[in-house]
Amino acid sequence: MDNMTHKEYQEYVKKKVPKPPYLKNSIRAFITGGIICLIGQIIRNFLFRFGLGEKEVATGTSIILVFIGSLLTGLGIYDKIGKFGGAGAVIPITGFANSIVATAMEHKREGYIFGVAAKMFTIAGPVLVYGIGGSVVVGLLYIIFFSGR
Amino acid sequence: MATKRIGIQTLRLENPPSIIGTASIVGPKEGEGPLGSYFDLILDDDTWGQKSFEKAEARMQEEAIKLAITNAKLSIKDIHFLIAGDLLNQIISSSYTARQIGIPYFGLYGACSTMSESLCLGSMLIDGGFADKVVCATSSHFSSAERQFRFPLEYGAQRKYTSQWTVTGAGATVLSSTGNGPYITYLTPGKIQDYGIKDANNMGAAMAPAAFDTIIQHFKDTGYTPDDYDLIITGDLGLIGRRIVVDLLEKEGYSISDKFSDCGIKIFDGVQQDTHAGGSGCACSAVVFNSYIYKEMIKGNINRVLLISTGALHSPISTLQGESIPGIAHAVTIDNLSS
Numbered sequence: 031m032d033n034m035t036h037k038e039y040q041e042y043v044k045k046k047v048p049k050p051p052y053l054k055n056s057i058r059a060f061i062t063g064g065i066i067c068l069i070g071q072i073i074r075n076f077l078f079r080f081g082l083g084e085k086e087v088a089t090g091t092s093i094i095l096v097f098i099g100s101l102l103t104g105l106g107i108y109d110k111i112g113k114f115g116g117a118g119a120v121i122p123i124t125g126f127a128n129s130i131v132a133t134a135m136e137h138k139r140e141g142y143i144f145g146v147a148a149k150m151f152t153i154a155g156p157v158l159v160y161g162i163g164g165s166v167v168v169g170l171l172y173i174i175f176f177s178g179r
Numbered sequence: 180m181a182t183k184r185i186g187i188q189t190l191r192l193e194n195p196p197s198i199i200g201t202a203s204i205v206g207p208k209e210g211e212g213p214l215g216s217y218f219d220l221i222l223d224d225d226t227w228g229q230k231s232f233e234k235a236e237a238r239m240q241e242e243a244i245k246l247a248i249t250n251a252k253l254s255i256k257d258i259h260f261l262i263a264g265d266l267l268n269q270i271i272s273s274s275y276t277a278r279q280i281g282i283p284y285f286g287l288y289g290a291c292s293t294m295s296e297s298l299c300l301g302s303m304l305i306d307g308g309f310a311d312k313v314v315c316a317t318s319s320h321f322s323s324a325e326r327q328f329r330f331p332l333e334y335g336a337q338r339k340y341t342s343q344w345t346v347t348g349a350g351a352t353v354l355s356s357t358g359n360g361p362y363i364t365y366l367t368p369g370k371i372q373d374y375g376i377k378d379a380n381n382m383g384a385a386m387a388p389a390a391f392d393t394i395i396q397h398f399k400d401t402g403y404t405p406d407d408y409d410l411i412i413t414g415d416l417g418l419i420g421r422r423i424v425v426d427l428l429e430k431e432g433y434s435i436s437d438k439f440s441d442c443g444i445k446i447f448d449g450v451q452q453d454t455h456a457g458g459s460g461c462a463c464s465a466v467v468f469n470s471y472i473y474k475e476m477i478k479g480n481i482n483r484v485l486l487i488s489t490g491a492l493h494s495p496i497s498t499l500q501g502e503s504i505p506g507i508a509h510a511v512t513i514d515n516l517s518s
Contacts, residue, residue, distance in 0.1 A: 031391055031427055036375035043376065043384040046419055046426075047341055055337075103333050112335015119335050128335050136331035139231045153334065 055116050062115025066122045070095055092123055099124030103131040129153040183306070186400025190366040195517045196305040196313075197358025200251025201469035202243045206321065206347030209458075209466065212447045217470035218348075219246055225322065225347050232322040233267060237275040239349035240265070240318035244280060247314060247351035247469070258282050258353070259310035262301050264293040265461050266319050266345075267327060276316070291415045292369075292490030293317040294350065294465040295509040301354045302363045302511075311356045318349035319460030328379065328495055341381040343417045343459035346446060350465030352473075361476045365401055365512035369393035371492070373505045379498045382491040383420025383443075383456055389506035390416060390489050391427045397485065397510045398433065405435040409481045412472070413508070414464035414488035415443035417457035442467035464488040472513070482515045 034042070073094050077087045102108040108128045112119040119125050130150050137145035151158065185191050203218045210221030220242070229235040240263065248255060261280055263273035264287030277284035289296035297315035304310040322332055324345040330336050354363065372392050376385040390413050398404060405411060416424060421441045428435055442464040443457035468486055475481045493504040 031388060031395075031431075034374075039374040039388065040376065043381070043419075043423065046384070046422055047381065050340060103335075106333060109333050109335045113337055115335075116337045125335060128333070132331040132333035132335075135333055136326055153330070 058114055059116045059118030061118065062111065063118030063122060066095075066119070066124055069098075070122075095123050096127040099127030100131045103128045104135070108132075126154060126157065129157075186396070188367060188370070188396055189400035190299075190303070190368075191401075192302055192306045192364055192366070194306050194356065195362035195364045195514075196302045196354040196356060197517075198352055198361050198363070198473065198513070199355045199358040200247045200249070200253070200353040201351065201473045202246035202250055203350045203466040203470040204239045204243045204246070204348055205462070205466050208321075208452065209346055209348055209446060212452060214446055214467065214471050217474055218466065219250075219470065222347075225320070232320050232326075233271065234275075236265065236267070236318050236320035236323050236347075236349070237272045239320070239347075240272055240276040240316055240351075241279050243318070243349035243351040243469075244276065244314055244316050247316075247353050251312075251353040251355070253312065253353065255280060255282060258312045258314050260285065260301070260304060260313045261316065262287060262297040262313060263316040264288055264297065265317055266290060266324050272318050272320075272323075273316070276318075289488075289507060289509070290490035290492050291319075291459055291461050291463060292488040292507050292509050293461045294352075294414065294468055295486050295488035295511045296368075296490075298352065298354070298363060298486075298511045299366045299368055299509050301352075302366060305354055305356050313354045314351055315354065316349065316351035317461040317465045319345055319347070319462040321345045321347045321460075324460060338455055339380045341378070341383065341417075341419055341456050343382060343415065343443060343456050344447065344452075344454035345460035346415075346443075346458045346462040346466060348462035348466040350462060350469035352469055360517060361473070361513050361515050362517045363511055364514045364517070365397070365510075367393055367397040367400065367510040369396075369508040369510070371505045371507055373503050375503045377498075377501060377503050379491075379493060379504065381419065382415075382459060382504065383417040384423060385491050385493075385504035386416055386489040386506040386508065387420040387423040387427070389508040390420070390487055391424050393487055393508040393510045394424070394428065394485070395431060395433070397512075401512075405433055405438060408438060408483050408485050410472070410483075411435055411439045411485045412445075412464075412467075412487070413439075413441045413443075414486075414490070415457065415459040416441045416489055417443045417459065418449070419456050420489070445471070476513065476515055479515070484513045486511045486513060
Protein backbone atom coordinates (compact mmCIF):
# COMPACT_ATOMS: atom_id res chain seq x y z
CA MET A 31 0.00 0.00 0.00
CA ASP A 32 2.85 2.38 0.86
CA ASN A 33 4.19 2.13 -2.65
CA MET A 34 0.80 2.93 -4.18
CA THR A 35 0.23 6.51 -5.30
CA HIS A 36 -3.15 8.21 -4.92
CA LYS A 37 -3.66 7.96 -8.64
CA GLU A 38 -2.86 4.26 -8.72
CA TYR A 39 -5.27 3.63 -5.86
CA GLN A 40 -8.05 5.57 -7.59
CA GLU A 41 -7.50 3.59 -10.79
CA TYR A 42 -7.50 0.38 -8.79
CA VAL A 43 -10.81 1.35 -7.09
CA LYS A 44 -12.38 2.05 -10.47
CA LYS A 45 -11.66 -1.52 -11.49
CA LYS A 46 -13.29 -2.84 -8.31
CA VAL A 47 -16.56 -0.98 -8.89
CA PRO A 48 -18.98 -2.83 -11.18
CA LYS A 49 -20.29 -0.80 -14.13
CA PRO A 50 -23.94 0.26 -13.86
CA PRO A 51 -26.26 -1.62 -16.26
CA TYR A 52 -26.47 1.23 -18.80
CA LEU A 53 -28.71 -0.57 -21.30
CA LYS A 54 -31.23 -1.71 -18.68
CA ASN A 55 -31.26 1.76 -17.09
CA SER A 56 -31.73 3.43 -20.47
CA ILE A 57 -34.64 1.18 -21.39
CA ARG A 58 -36.30 1.81 -18.04
CA ALA A 59 -35.77 5.56 -18.38
CA PHE A 60 -37.22 5.45 -21.91
CA ILE A 61 -40.32 3.57 -20.76
CA THR A 62 -40.88 5.72 -17.65
CA GLY A 63 -40.31 9.01 -19.47
CA GLY A 64 -42.46 7.77 -22.33
CA ILE A 65 -45.37 6.91 -20.07
CA ILE A 66 -45.22 10.31 -18.36
CA CYS A 67 -45.22 12.03 -21.77
CA LEU A 68 -48.09 9.83 -22.94
CA ILE A 69 -50.10 10.86 -19.88
CA GLY A 70 -49.25 14.47 -20.73
CA GLN A 71 -50.50 13.96 -24.27
CA ILE A 72 -53.76 12.42 -23.02
CA ILE A 73 -54.30 15.41 -20.72
CA ARG A 74 -53.57 17.74 -23.68
CA ASN A 75 -56.07 16.04 -25.96
CA PHE A 76 -58.63 16.03 -23.19
CA LEU A 77 -58.20 19.77 -22.58
CA PHE A 78 -58.51 20.56 -26.31
CA ARG A 79 -61.97 19.02 -26.21
CA PHE A 80 -63.06 21.87 -23.94
CA GLY A 81 -62.32 24.25 -26.77
CA LEU A 82 -59.29 25.83 -25.10
CA GLY A 83 -56.58 27.50 -27.17
CA GLU A 84 -53.02 26.22 -27.60
CA LYS A 85 -51.60 28.46 -24.86
CA GLU A 86 -54.22 27.58 -22.28
CA VAL A 87 -53.88 23.86 -23.04
CA ALA A 88 -50.07 23.97 -22.63
CA THR A 89 -50.40 25.79 -19.29
CA GLY A 90 -53.19 23.50 -18.12
CA THR A 91 -51.25 20.35 -19.01
CA SER A 92 -48.21 21.55 -17.05
CA ILE A 93 -50.34 22.45 -14.04
CA ILE A 94 -52.02 19.05 -14.00
CA LEU A 95 -48.71 17.16 -14.39
CA VAL A 96 -47.10 19.19 -11.61
CA PHE A 97 -50.10 18.40 -9.44
CA ILE A 98 -49.82 14.68 -10.17
CA GLY A 99 -46.05 14.70 -9.50
CA SER A 100 -46.57 16.52 -6.20
CA LEU A 101 -49.40 14.25 -5.12
CA LEU A 102 -47.39 11.11 -5.86
CA THR A 103 -44.46 12.58 -3.91
CA GLY A 104 -46.69 13.26 -0.92
CA LEU A 105 -48.06 9.73 -1.10
CA GLY A 106 -44.52 8.31 -1.12
CA ILE A 107 -44.84 6.84 -4.63
CA TYR A 108 -42.73 9.14 -6.79
CA ASP A 109 -39.42 8.13 -5.20
CA LYS A 110 -40.17 4.55 -6.24
CA ILE A 111 -40.93 5.67 -9.79
CA GLY A 112 -37.63 7.61 -9.72
CA LYS A 113 -35.73 4.59 -8.46
CA PHE A 114 -37.09 2.53 -11.35
CA GLY A 115 -37.02 5.12 -14.10
CA GLY A 116 -33.97 7.25 -13.26
CA ALA A 117 -33.68 10.23 -15.59
CA GLY A 118 -36.96 9.17 -17.22
CA ALA A 119 -38.69 10.24 -14.02
CA VAL A 120 -36.40 13.16 -13.11
CA ILE A 121 -36.39 15.11 -16.41
CA PRO A 122 -40.15 15.55 -17.03
CA ILE A 123 -42.00 18.32 -15.18
CA THR A 124 -43.31 15.75 -12.68
CA GLY A 125 -39.72 15.19 -11.55
CA PHE A 126 -39.33 18.93 -11.09
CA ALA A 127 -42.43 18.94 -8.87
CA ASN A 128 -41.00 15.96 -6.96
CA SER A 129 -37.73 17.76 -6.24
CA ILE A 130 -39.55 20.74 -4.74
CA VAL A 131 -42.22 18.89 -2.77
CA ALA A 132 -39.81 16.26 -1.42
CA THR A 133 -37.48 18.97 -0.10
CA ALA A 134 -40.34 21.01 1.35
CA MET A 135 -41.71 17.95 3.15
CA GLU A 136 -38.29 17.04 4.47
CA HIS A 137 -37.70 20.42 6.09
CA LYS A 138 -41.16 21.04 7.57
CA ARG A 139 -39.82 20.41 11.08
CA GLU A 140 -37.50 23.41 10.77
CA GLY A 141 -40.53 25.70 10.35
CA TYR A 142 -42.40 27.23 7.41
CA ILE A 143 -39.97 30.10 6.83
CA PHE A 144 -36.42 28.79 7.26
CA GLY A 145 -37.46 25.18 6.73
CA VAL A 146 -40.06 24.72 4.01
CA ALA A 147 -39.75 28.04 2.18
CA ALA A 148 -35.97 28.43 2.42
CA LYS A 149 -35.07 24.84 1.63
CA MET A 150 -37.66 23.85 -0.99
CA PHE A 151 -35.53 25.04 -3.89
CA THR A 152 -32.26 23.40 -2.87
CA ILE A 153 -32.55 20.83 -5.68
CA ALA A 154 -34.83 22.70 -8.08
CA GLY A 155 -33.04 26.03 -7.57
CA PRO A 156 -30.15 25.33 -9.96
CA VAL A 157 -32.63 24.17 -12.62
CA LEU A 158 -34.57 27.43 -12.26
CA VAL A 159 -31.49 29.66 -12.22
CA TYR A 160 -29.80 28.10 -15.23
CA GLY A 161 -33.07 27.32 -17.02
CA ILE A 162 -34.33 30.90 -16.79
CA GLY A 163 -30.82 32.27 -17.29
CA GLY A 164 -30.41 30.13 -20.41
CA SER A 165 -33.74 31.24 -21.83
CA VAL A 166 -32.75 34.89 -21.36
CA VAL A 167 -29.52 34.29 -23.31
CA VAL A 168 -31.39 32.48 -26.11
CA GLY A 169 -33.93 35.31 -26.16
CA LEU A 170 -31.18 37.92 -26.51
CA LEU A 171 -29.51 35.95 -29.31
CA TYR A 172 -32.86 35.71 -31.09
CA ILE A 173 -33.38 39.46 -30.87
CA ILE A 174 -29.84 40.19 -32.10
CA PHE A 175 -29.85 37.81 -35.06
CA PHE A 176 -33.46 37.39 -36.11
CA SER A 177 -35.42 40.49 -35.05
CA GLY A 178 -36.76 42.61 -37.83
CA ARG A 179 -37.04 39.74 -40.26
CA MET B 180 6.99 6.55 30.92
CA ALA B 181 4.36 5.09 28.66
CA THR B 182 4.71 1.47 29.74
CA LYS B 183 1.53 0.26 28.07
CA ARG B 184 2.58 1.04 24.52
CA ILE B 185 3.81 -1.72 22.27
CA GLY B 186 5.20 -1.29 18.80
CA ILE B 187 4.36 1.89 16.97
CA GLN B 188 0.75 2.58 17.83
CA THR B 189 -0.77 -0.25 19.88
CA LEU B 190 -1.68 -0.14 23.55
CA ARG B 191 -1.73 -3.21 25.77
CA LEU B 192 -4.12 -2.83 28.67
CA GLU B 193 -2.59 -4.02 31.92
CA ASN B 194 -5.91 -4.25 33.71
CA PRO B 195 -8.20 -5.14 30.81
CA PRO B 196 -11.67 -3.65 31.29
CA SER B 197 -14.51 -6.12 31.20
CA ILE B 198 -17.66 -5.65 29.15
CA ILE B 199 -20.44 -6.17 31.67
CA GLY B 200 -23.50 -5.05 29.74
CA THR B 201 -24.52 -4.10 26.22
CA ALA B 202 -27.66 -2.98 24.42
CA SER B 203 -28.75 -2.57 20.83
CA ILE B 204 -31.85 -0.87 19.48
CA VAL B 205 -32.59 -0.90 15.74
CA GLY B 206 -35.16 0.29 13.24
CA PRO B 207 -37.61 -1.99 11.41
CA LYS B 208 -35.40 -2.59 8.35
CA GLU B 209 -32.43 -3.71 10.46
CA GLY B 210 -34.79 -5.92 12.46
CA GLU B 211 -35.81 -7.69 9.26
CA GLY B 212 -32.14 -8.32 8.41
CA PRO B 213 -30.15 -11.50 9.03
CA LEU B 214 -29.15 -10.43 12.58
CA GLY B 215 -32.72 -9.56 13.63
CA SER B 216 -32.89 -12.15 16.40
CA TYR B 217 -29.81 -10.73 18.19
CA PHE B 218 -31.08 -7.19 18.81
CA ASP B 219 -32.50 -6.17 22.19
CA LEU B 220 -35.23 -3.98 20.75
CA ILE B 221 -36.60 -3.60 17.23
CA LEU B 222 -38.76 -0.53 16.59
CA ASP B 223 -41.97 -0.83 14.54
CA ASP B 224 -41.82 2.82 13.64
CA ASP B 225 -38.52 4.57 12.97
CA THR B 226 -39.76 7.88 14.42
CA TRP B 227 -40.51 6.12 17.72
CA GLY B 228 -43.38 8.52 18.39
CA GLN B 229 -41.10 11.56 18.17
CA LYS B 230 -41.71 14.72 16.16
CA SER B 231 -38.48 14.43 14.15
CA PHE B 232 -35.99 11.80 13.06
CA GLU B 233 -33.31 13.62 15.04
CA LYS B 234 -35.36 13.28 18.23
CA ALA B 235 -35.98 9.63 17.45
CA GLU B 236 -32.24 9.06 17.10
CA ALA B 237 -31.49 10.75 20.43
CA ARG B 238 -34.21 8.68 22.09
CA MET B 239 -32.73 5.47 20.67
CA GLN B 240 -29.31 6.36 22.04
CA GLU B 241 -30.71 7.30 25.45
CA GLU B 242 -32.74 4.10 25.74
CA ALA B 243 -29.80 1.98 24.54
CA ILE B 244 -27.58 3.48 27.24
CA LYS B 245 -30.20 2.93 29.94
CA LEU B 246 -30.80 -0.63 28.75
CA ALA B 247 -27.08 -1.44 28.71
CA ILE B 248 -26.75 -0.13 32.27
CA THR B 249 -29.76 -2.20 33.31
CA ASN B 250 -28.30 -5.26 31.59
CA ALA B 251 -25.10 -4.68 33.59
CA LYS B 252 -27.28 -4.66 36.76
CA LEU B 253 -26.19 -1.13 37.60
CA SER B 254 -27.89 2.23 37.79
CA ILE B 255 -26.88 5.49 36.10
CA LYS B 256 -25.28 6.90 39.27
CA ASP B 257 -22.76 4.02 39.23
CA ILE B 258 -21.35 5.16 35.88
CA HIS B 259 -18.40 7.56 35.94
CA PHE B 260 -18.27 8.69 32.32
CA LEU B 261 -20.36 8.63 29.18
CA ILE B 262 -18.40 8.64 25.91
CA ALA B 263 -20.61 9.06 22.87
CA GLY B 264 -20.83 10.44 19.37
CA ASP B 265 -22.99 10.39 16.25
CA LEU B 266 -23.17 11.67 12.67
CA LEU B 267 -25.32 14.75 13.00
CA ASN B 268 -23.93 18.28 12.96
CA GLN B 269 -22.32 19.13 16.32
CA ILE B 270 -23.19 15.57 17.51
CA ILE B 271 -26.58 16.70 18.78
CA SER B 272 -28.00 13.20 19.31
CA SER B 273 -25.27 12.39 21.81
CA SER B 274 -25.41 15.73 23.57
CA TYR B 275 -29.20 15.59 24.00
CA THR B 276 -28.79 12.06 25.27
CA ALA B 277 -26.06 13.15 27.69
CA ARG B 278 -28.40 15.88 28.93
CA GLN B 279 -30.90 13.20 29.92
CA ILE B 280 -28.33 10.83 31.41
CA GLY B 281 -26.71 13.53 33.54
CA ILE B 282 -23.20 12.15 34.13
CA PRO B 283 -19.79 13.51 32.99
CA TYR B 284 -19.72 13.27 29.21
CA PHE B 285 -17.11 13.27 26.46
CA GLY B 286 -18.54 13.91 22.98
CA LEU B 287 -16.73 12.31 20.05
CA TYR B 288 -16.82 12.83 16.34
CA GLY B 289 -15.32 9.82 14.60
CA ALA B 290 -18.16 9.34 12.10
CA CYS B 291 -18.80 5.62 11.73
CA SER B 292 -15.62 4.75 13.68
CA THR B 293 -17.21 6.09 16.88
CA MET B 294 -17.93 2.69 18.45
CA SER B 295 -14.35 1.47 18.53
CA GLU B 296 -13.06 5.00 19.19
CA SER B 297 -15.23 5.25 22.30
CA LEU B 298 -14.19 1.74 23.39
CA CYS B 299 -10.53 2.79 23.04
CA LEU B 300 -10.95 5.90 25.17
CA GLY B 301 -13.23 4.21 27.71
CA SER B 302 -10.74 1.36 28.16
CA MET B 303 -7.91 3.80 28.69
CA LEU B 304 -9.88 5.71 31.34
CA ILE B 305 -10.46 2.46 33.23
CA ASP B 306 -6.98 1.03 32.79
CA GLY B 307 -5.52 4.38 33.77
CA GLY B 308 -7.42 4.26 37.04
CA PHE B 309 -9.63 7.24 36.25
CA ALA B 310 -12.92 5.37 36.24
CA ASP B 311 -14.48 2.09 37.29
CA LYS B 312 -17.52 2.12 35.04
CA VAL B 313 -17.78 3.79 31.65
CA VAL B 314 -20.55 3.72 29.05
CA CYS B 315 -19.59 3.93 25.37
CA ALA B 316 -22.43 4.67 22.98
CA THR B 317 -23.29 5.82 19.50
CA SER B 318 -26.25 6.07 17.16
CA SER B 319 -27.26 6.85 13.61
CA HIS B 320 -30.57 7.12 11.77
CA PHE B 321 -31.10 6.55 8.07
CA SER B 322 -33.49 9.47 7.72
CA SER B 323 -31.52 12.02 9.74
CA ALA B 324 -28.24 11.11 8.00
CA GLU B 325 -29.83 11.06 4.55
CA ARG B 326 -31.14 14.62 4.87
CA GLN B 327 -27.79 15.88 6.16
CA PHE B 328 -25.50 14.11 3.70
CA ARG B 329 -27.65 13.32 0.66
CA PHE B 330 -31.15 13.92 -0.68
CA PRO B 331 -34.65 14.30 0.80
CA LEU B 332 -36.34 10.96 1.47
CA GLU B 333 -39.10 11.34 -1.12
CA TYR B 334 -36.79 12.60 -3.87
CA GLY B 335 -36.82 10.21 -6.82
CA ALA B 336 -33.08 9.76 -7.30
CA GLN B 337 -31.34 6.47 -8.05
CA ARG B 338 -28.76 5.22 -5.59
CA LYS B 339 -25.38 4.20 -6.93
CA TYR B 340 -24.16 0.63 -6.74
CA THR B 341 -21.37 1.75 -4.39
CA SER B 342 -23.65 3.69 -2.05
CA GLN B 343 -24.40 2.34 1.40
CA TRP B 344 -27.45 2.35 3.61
CA THR B 345 -27.17 4.19 6.95
CA VAL B 346 -28.19 1.90 9.78
CA THR B 347 -30.99 3.15 12.02
CA GLY B 348 -30.09 2.17 15.52
CA ALA B 349 -28.08 2.76 18.67
CA GLY B 350 -25.66 0.62 20.62
CA ALA B 351 -24.15 0.99 24.07
CA THR B 352 -21.46 -0.89 25.97
CA VAL B 353 -20.77 -0.75 29.72
CA LEU B 354 -17.09 -1.21 30.56
CA SER B 355 -15.98 -2.05 34.07
CA SER B 356 -12.70 -2.37 35.93
CA THR B 357 -13.99 -5.66 37.33
CA GLY B 358 -15.99 -8.41 35.69
CA ASN B 359 -15.93 -11.78 34.04
CA GLY B 360 -15.33 -10.67 30.49
CA PRO B 361 -15.24 -10.46 27.60
CA TYR B 362 -12.25 -8.17 28.11
CA ILE B 363 -10.72 -5.42 26.03
CA THR B 364 -7.06 -6.32 25.84
CA TYR B 365 -5.42 -4.35 23.02
CA LEU B 366 -6.16 -1.05 21.27
CA THR B 367 -4.71 0.13 17.99
CA PRO B 368 -5.91 3.69 17.33
CA GLY B 369 -5.66 4.47 13.64
CA LYS B 370 -4.06 7.18 11.53
CA ILE B 371 -5.98 9.11 8.90
CA GLN B 372 -5.49 7.65 5.44
CA ASP B 373 -6.61 9.66 2.44
CA TYR B 374 -5.95 8.35 -1.02
CA GLY B 375 -7.89 11.09 -2.73
CA ILE B 376 -11.29 9.40 -3.07
CA LYS B 377 -13.83 12.19 -3.48
CA ASP B 378 -17.01 10.22 -4.14
CA ALA B 379 -19.20 10.38 -1.02
CA ASN B 380 -21.19 7.53 -2.57
CA ASN B 381 -18.17 5.26 -2.35
CA MET B 382 -17.15 5.50 1.30
CA GLY B 383 -15.98 1.88 1.36
CA ALA B 384 -13.14 2.72 -1.02
CA ALA B 385 -12.33 5.89 0.93
CA MET B 386 -12.04 4.01 4.24
CA ALA B 387 -10.38 0.81 3.02
CA PRO B 388 -6.79 2.15 3.19
CA ALA B 389 -7.36 3.22 6.82
CA ALA B 390 -8.72 -0.21 7.75
CA PHE B 391 -5.83 -1.88 5.98
CA ASP B 392 -3.27 0.34 7.69
CA THR B 393 -4.70 -0.20 11.19
CA ILE B 394 -5.06 -3.97 10.77
CA ILE B 395 -1.53 -4.42 9.49
CA GLN B 396 -0.09 -2.15 12.18
CA HIS B 397 -1.99 -4.13 14.81
CA PHE B 398 -0.44 -7.38 13.58
CA LYS B 399 3.04 -5.85 13.43
CA ASP B 400 2.80 -4.27 16.90
CA THR B 401 1.31 -7.25 18.73
CA GLY B 402 2.93 -10.06 16.80
CA TYR B 403 -0.48 -11.59 16.31
CA THR B 404 -1.48 -13.18 13.04
CA PRO B 405 -4.99 -13.67 11.63
CA ASP B 406 -4.85 -17.19 13.12
CA ASP B 407 -4.93 -15.70 16.62
CA TYR B 408 -8.41 -14.36 15.97
CA ASP B 409 -11.77 -16.07 15.53
CA LEU B 410 -13.26 -13.03 13.85
CA ILE B 411 -11.77 -9.90 12.30
CA ILE B 412 -14.58 -7.51 11.54
CA THR B 413 -14.57 -3.99 10.12
CA GLY B 414 -17.28 -1.41 10.76
CA ASP B 415 -18.87 -0.40 7.49
CA LEU B 416 -16.56 -0.98 4.55
CA GLY B 417 -19.35 -2.66 2.62
CA LEU B 418 -18.84 -5.02 -0.29
CA ILE B 419 -16.36 -2.88 -2.22
CA GLY B 420 -14.29 -1.76 0.77
CA ARG B 421 -14.06 -5.32 2.08
CA ARG B 422 -12.89 -6.61 -1.29
CA ILE B 423 -10.18 -3.93 -1.39
CA VAL B 424 -8.90 -4.68 2.14
CA VAL B 425 -8.76 -8.46 1.49
CA ASP B 426 -6.87 -7.74 -1.70
CA LEU B 427 -4.39 -5.35 -0.09
CA LEU B 428 -3.74 -7.66 2.87
CA GLU B 429 -3.12 -10.58 0.55
CA LYS B 430 -0.49 -8.52 -1.25
CA GLU B 431 1.23 -8.12 2.14
CA GLY B 432 1.07 -11.86 2.75
CA TYR B 433 -1.90 -11.97 5.14
CA SER B 434 -4.67 -14.30 4.10
CA ILE B 435 -7.69 -13.45 6.23
CA SER B 436 -10.69 -13.78 3.96
CA ASP B 437 -12.14 -16.82 5.76
CA LYS B 438 -12.47 -14.98 9.09
CA PHE B 439 -12.76 -11.43 7.84
CA SER B 440 -16.18 -9.87 7.80
CA ASP B 441 -17.78 -6.46 7.84
CA CYS B 442 -20.66 -5.27 10.04
CA GLY B 443 -22.13 -3.42 7.04
CA ILE B 444 -22.32 -6.68 5.08
CA LYS B 445 -23.62 -8.73 8.02
CA ILE B 446 -26.46 -6.46 9.06
CA PHE B 447 -28.45 -6.46 5.81
CA ASP B 448 -29.31 -8.99 3.19
CA GLY B 449 -27.98 -6.93 0.30
CA VAL B 450 -30.11 -8.59 -2.38
CA GLN B 451 -33.42 -8.89 -0.52
CA GLN B 452 -33.17 -5.55 1.26
CA ASP B 453 -31.74 -3.56 -1.65
CA THR B 454 -29.00 -1.92 0.39
CA HIS B 455 -26.46 -1.84 -2.48
CA ALA B 456 -22.91 -2.03 -1.03
CA GLY B 457 -24.13 -2.65 2.55
CA GLY B 458 -24.89 -0.84 5.78
CA SER B 459 -23.02 2.17 7.16
CA GLY B 460 -23.32 4.76 9.90
CA CYS B 461 -22.17 4.90 13.51
CA ALA B 462 -24.84 2.42 14.51
CA CYS B 463 -23.63 -0.16 11.99
CA SER B 464 -20.68 -1.48 13.98
CA ALA B 465 -22.34 -0.42 17.26
CA VAL B 466 -25.42 -2.60 16.93
CA VAL B 467 -23.56 -5.54 15.38
CA PHE B 468 -20.93 -5.47 18.12
CA ASN B 469 -23.36 -4.98 21.01
CA SER B 470 -25.71 -7.70 19.82
CA TYR B 471 -24.31 -10.41 17.57
CA ILE B 472 -20.60 -10.28 18.48
CA TYR B 473 -21.13 -9.80 22.23
CA LYS B 474 -23.78 -12.50 22.49
CA GLU B 475 -21.74 -15.00 20.46
CA MET B 476 -18.74 -14.28 22.72
CA ILE B 477 -20.81 -14.84 25.86
CA LYS B 478 -21.96 -18.17 24.40
CA GLY B 479 -18.33 -19.03 23.70
CA ASN B 480 -18.84 -19.49 19.98
CA ILE B 481 -16.30 -16.76 19.32
CA ASN B 482 -13.47 -16.13 21.75
CA ARG B 483 -11.25 -13.45 20.30
CA VAL B 484 -12.39 -10.65 18.03
CA LEU B 485 -10.67 -7.73 16.37
CA LEU B 486 -13.26 -4.99 15.86
CA ILE B 487 -12.19 -2.23 13.49
CA SER B 488 -14.85 0.47 13.19
CA THR B 489 -14.19 2.62 10.15
CA GLY B 490 -15.05 6.27 9.60
CA ALA B 491 -15.30 8.52 6.55
CA LEU B 492 -14.54 11.95 7.98
CA HIS B 493 -16.04 14.19 5.31
CA SER B 494 -18.79 16.76 5.62
CA PRO B 495 -21.46 17.84 3.11
CA ILE B 496 -19.51 21.08 2.64
CA SER B 497 -16.15 19.40 2.01
CA THR B 498 -17.85 17.14 -0.56
CA LEU B 499 -19.36 20.12 -2.40
CA GLN B 500 -15.99 21.85 -2.38
CA GLY B 501 -14.47 18.82 -4.08
CA GLU B 502 -12.23 17.78 -1.21
CA SER B 503 -11.25 14.14 -0.73
CA ILE B 504 -12.50 11.95 2.12
CA PRO B 505 -10.16 11.32 5.08
CA GLY B 506 -10.61 7.75 6.34
CA ILE B 507 -9.97 6.46 9.85
CA ALA B 508 -10.10 3.05 11.53
CA HIS B 509 -9.55 2.13 15.18
CA ALA B 510 -8.97 -1.49 16.20
CA VAL B 511 -9.99 -3.05 19.50
CA THR B 512 -9.18 -6.60 20.61
CA ILE B 513 -12.01 -8.20 22.57
CA ASP B 514 -11.07 -11.44 24.25
CA ASN B 515 -12.87 -13.92 26.48
CA LEU B 516 -9.61 -14.33 28.37
CA SER B 517 -8.08 -11.37 30.20
CA SER B 518 -4.48 -12.12 29.27
